[in-house]
Amino acid sequence: MMSKTNNFVFKGLLIIAWIIFVGLCIEAGSLIVNFFFSLFKPEFVQNLYQKLDLTQMYKESALAFFGVYGFILTIAILKAYLFYIVIRLMHKLDLSKPFNTFAARQISLISYFTFSIGLLSYIARQVTKNLTHYGFITDNINQFWEDSQAFILMGAVVYIIATIFKKGIEIQNENDLTV
Numbered sequence: 604m605m606s607k608t609n610n611f612v613f614k615g616l617l618i619i620a621w622i623i624f625v626g627l628c629i630e631a632g633s634l635i636v637n638f639f640f641s642l643f644k645p646e647f648v649q650n651l652y653q654k655l656d657l658t659q660m661y662k663e664s665a666l667a668f669f670g671v672y673g674f675i676l677t678i679a680i681l682k683a684y685l686f687y688i689v690i691r692l693m694h695k696l697d698l699s700k701p702f703n704t705f706a707a708r709q710i711s712l713i714s715y716f717t718f719s720i721g722l723l724s725y726i727a728r729q730v731t732k733n734l735t736h737y738g739f740i741t742d743n744i745n746q747f748w749e750d751s752q753a754f755i756l757m758g759a760v761v762y763i764i765a766t767i768f769k770k771g772i773e774i775q776n777e778n779d780l781t782v
Contacts, residue, residue, distance in 0.1 A: 609698075613693075613698070616693070617690070617693045617694075620686060620689050620690050620693060621690060623686050624683065624686035624687060624689075624690055627679070627682050627683040627686055628683045630679055630682075630683075631676070631679040631680050631682075631683045633651070634655070634675060634676055634679050635676060636651065637651050637655050638672050638676060641655075641656070641657060641658060641661065641668075641672070642661075645658040645661075655675075655743065655744070656743070657671065657672065657744070659740070660739055660740075663738075663739065664739075667734055667737075667739060670730065671727075671730075671731060671734070671741075671744060674723065674724075674726075674727035674730070674747070674748070675727075675744065675747050677723060678720060678723055678724055678727065678747060678748065679747070681716060681719060681720050681723070682720060684716065685713065685716040685717060685720065688709055688712050688713055688716065689713060691709065692705075692706060692709035692710070692713070702768065702771040702772045702775045703772065704772060706768065707765060707768045707769050707772055710761065710764060710765040710768050711762075711765040711769075713761050713765075714758050714759075714761035714762035714764075714765050715758070715762075716758075717754055717757050717758035717761055718754070718755060718758025718759065718762070719758075720754045720758075721750075721751050721752065721753070721754030721755030721756075721757070721758055722751075722755060724747070724748035724750065724751030724754060725748070725751040725752070725755065727747070727748045727751075728745070728748045728751055731744060731745065731748075
């Protein structure tokens with residue numbers, strides 16, 4: 604039986620997850636709009652979200668521009684989807700019997716997406732660091748992958764939790780069969 608305090612904390616965390624999810628969706632959507640304005644109306648980019656102006660990069664190398672924007676958009680979309688998975692887990696999680704295959708699958712997905720975001724962010728950071736050797740200015744885009752190591756570490760921790768959860772399901776199933 605879950606106490607009222609735990610239930611209150613769980614609902615609070617659900618609300619926070621929703622707020623983060625909405626914020627990440629807005630960020631991803633804004634970056635997509637920014638991308639299309641960069642291609643078709645570059646003069647408006649300075650008025651848009653985060654003033655992410657890569658038009659100089661586009662003029663110098665379309666490949667570098669599309670590569671960097673590809674990283675930015677993919678990471679932003681993956682972060683939003685990660686929190687969608689978290690919210691889905693929190694909505695369907697039965698706290699009286701949390702060890703079920705749905706929860707284990709969702710926690711595994713969370714670990715994979717978290718690790719992927721970290722790995723992709725790390726690769727993007729290395730690629731943009733290499734672009735500076737070719738004269739590209741990348742100071743305004745490093746904010747999108749500053750937290751790569753944190754995501755990699757968090758992905759590993761959540762994977763361990765997912766593994767423990769799967770073992771918990773096995774033990775629970777064995778106990779259900781023996782009773």
